[in-house]
Amino acid sequence: MKKDIFTLLGGFLTAVLLFFGTIGVSFDWFTQESINAFVLAASAGVALFINLYAIWRNTYVSKKAKLQKKALQAQGLIKK
Secondary structure, three states: OHHHHHHHHHHHHHHHHHHHHHOOOOOOOOOHHHHHHHHHHHHHHHHHHHHHHHHHHHHHHOHHHHHHHHHHHHOOOOOO
């Protein structure tokens, strides 16, 4: 599903590029390569955010993580 969203984003930006070209507006930095780079950076950013959220949730929020932390502290394997 994520790949589909980024494909749609790239398609939309390409359509905007073609529209600007049709009406005679051009930007030196707005090319197909810059669109591809932006889509790649956006997908990497979203993947990073999802992973950071999963780590945060599994470490600090879930009941299982809290119980595991208490058990490890009781065994002296991690500091309080």
